Amino acid sequence: MAAPVVGVAIKTLGKRFLKGFAKQQVRRRIQGSGGGSKRTWLIVLVAAVTAFLPIALVVGIGATTMALFAPFGGGEDDQALASDCFGQPQQVLQAANGPSAVGMSSLDEDQKKNAQTIIATGKELKVPAYGWVVAIATALQESVLRNIGYGDRDSVGLFQQRAPWGTFDERMDPIISSTKFYTGSGHGHRGLLDVPGWQSMSVTDAAQEVQVSGFPYAYADDEPLARRLVELYGDGAQLPGDCGLPPALQCPETDLAAENGLTQDALIVIRCFHKSFPEVETYYGVGERQRPDGDHINGRAVDAMIPDYKSAAGNALGWRMANFAKANASRMGVEYVIFDAQIWSVNRNDQGWRPYESNIPGCTTDNCMHLNHVHVSVFGNAAVLPDTGEWVLPVPPDSYRLTARFGACGDRWSNCHTGLDFAAPGGTPARAAAAGTVIYAQASGGAYGNMVKIQHANGVETRYCHLRSISPGALGASVIAGQMIGEVGTTGNSTGNHLHFETRVDGVAQDPEIFLRFHGVQP
Missing domain, CATH: 2.70.70.10 (Glucose Permease (Domain IIA))
Known part of the structure; x- marks a missing residue:
């Protein structure tokens, strides 16, 4: 039993070491201080192997060696899944490593107590329940809800806050560190409540506004478990976008002409876009985008036209919408999303966003490359309950x-x-x-x-x-x-x-x- 256990520990430490270094390099580039040369990376690679190799030799070459070198090769496990609205969370001290495998059953009493403290602090500060989800998802990603006294450089605590956020004792106090996450540090770092429009952002975007991480999309994987913890300990608090069962997101009808002729899934998309992103006023559905072989003509696509799309703010808005559709794919019946010359699809989810090539030969306009709008194609009737008989297909029609x-x-x-x-x-x-x-x-x-x-x-x-x-x-x-x-x-x-x-x-x-x-x- 010793070899596998130590092997996992080494793998975890190796990942944390490399990811901490990667964060440092990203921050240095942002701050203009250089770093990240090939020689620097070679030095850190040799240092990492040198540091961990003696342990591998002592414990045994088998599982330990595999664990040691796992961080340097291969892809991450395909477990970033939408078990709730936004994917499936992960496990111990891989918080800094993206997807892992933590679920509710994996949490111990200390971790659950820390989640309750984050919620209680949010209540005391009159933070809306969605803010509790953002805070818990952040703590899951940063520390796996453990109040640890170490981290990247001087980072400590549930939120891995660095020295400018407060004294060591303050950052190690779950109530104080949670308060700082919500309200700011008082030393130039803004908290969640300081972020304009945070309640309309995705969890990962809102968390990133506070944390300014070198891995801005890492928090999305932890949202489902965060929502589950709020559901358990939030005294019945209602959460926006809390899908639950049955699956489909429920948003009110609009007076948009683009609703005409849309399938049920496409209606969910346009209505939830309209509710969640009121700054977008123009949508195209069936009549405006017809092509004989396209999804639009069949009512299975929606285009959300991004105002001032060439500006940084417009582009950021488009990405919030695109990631919203991606994160809620199973709740809106989404098949694929295109924006900013990038495409994501359900059947190639493990590849994430990838370069998009227009299916119109030679067309490189902003419209063809989806720079000016977010395109969402849907299955048609995958996200709503069918009104058929007592028995139905176990998967949506036309999806299999x-x-x-x-x-x-x-x-x-x-x-x-x-x-x-x-x-x-x-x-x-x-x-x-x-x-x-x-x-x-x-x-x-x-x-x-x-x-x-x-x-x-x-x-x-x-x-x-x-x-x-x-x-x-x-x-x-x-x-x-x-x-x-x-x-x-x-x-x-x-x-x-x-x-x-x-x-x-x-x-x-x-x-x-x-x-x-x-x-x-x-x-």
Whole structure:
């Protein structure tokens, strides 16, 4: 047991060391003090290996060596998932390393107590509940909600505040450090309440305005757990954009002509954009952007025209909207987003934002490259509950293809296939096929990966496997047909994003295709 434990510790320390150095280099560049030369990076690489190699040799080359060199190669785990509105949070002292794997069950009493302190301090200061989410997400990212007396250079405490924020004792006091996060340090550092319009910003943008981190998008991964903690300890506080169950974001109708002809998902996008970003007045839907092969003509796209888009403020507004759509993709049925010559899509989520090339040959105008507007394409009817019968498809219509049927046998399975596989982009909503009670919702640790089981009437049970994420609060919930219970993924024994769907009667697996057809649903 010693080797794996020390290996994880070394991996963690190595990541913190390198990321701390990276932050330092970013800050030096911002401040104009240079740094970050190839020679400097080579020195720090050699220093890191030299510092940790003796430990690796003492403990054993196996797991420890792999842990030691993991920070220098390979990508991050694909776990930045939208289990709530904004992705899935992460674990101990990898707070400075982006995605990890922390959930509510991983938090100890000390971490929960620190979350309660942040909330209580926010209440005392009359900070709106959304501010508590921002503060807790920040503390999760910076310290994993641990009041640690060390960090990058002179950073300490829950928020890893540096010396200008206050004395060591002040920064190590959870109440004082939380107060400083909300109100500022009194030494030139502004707090959350000093940030104009913070309540309309995404959590990661609001946190960055206070923290000024070299990794400005890191806080988004911690929002779901932060919301869950506020839900638990916030005495029923209502949160904007708190999706919960059922999935779709609920925003009021607008009087915009662009609403005409839009699908349900596109209506959610335009209405939530309109509510969250009132400074944007012009939207295009079906009539204004028609192309024979485009999403607009089918009511599956919305363009939000950014005022003064060439200015820094206009560009920043566009990015807030684009990241809002990305972060809420599963709650708005978003398939892909384009802005500022960059594109993000559900089925290539692990690649993040990537360069966009216009599908109009030779077109490089601001409009073609989406410099002047945020384009959002949707699945059509993925984010709202269907008004069909008692049984529905476990994934939205037109979002999937069937890739394996019940009873299929071969090298892909240890036994013959016990379900029906719906191949769909990662992040596609997985839905309860009928009303029932969620009796299981967790990582199975085996071939099924992340799995949800729902108990229905007459001894019927349905299973939803390989999920990328599970909707928060799902376990024990009473759900209705079509209610979102997770997102399609590729966890467990899986070769690609798909939902493995099973139907069982009194514990015996039945053919889901026949079962669904019997209940009026055509897969």
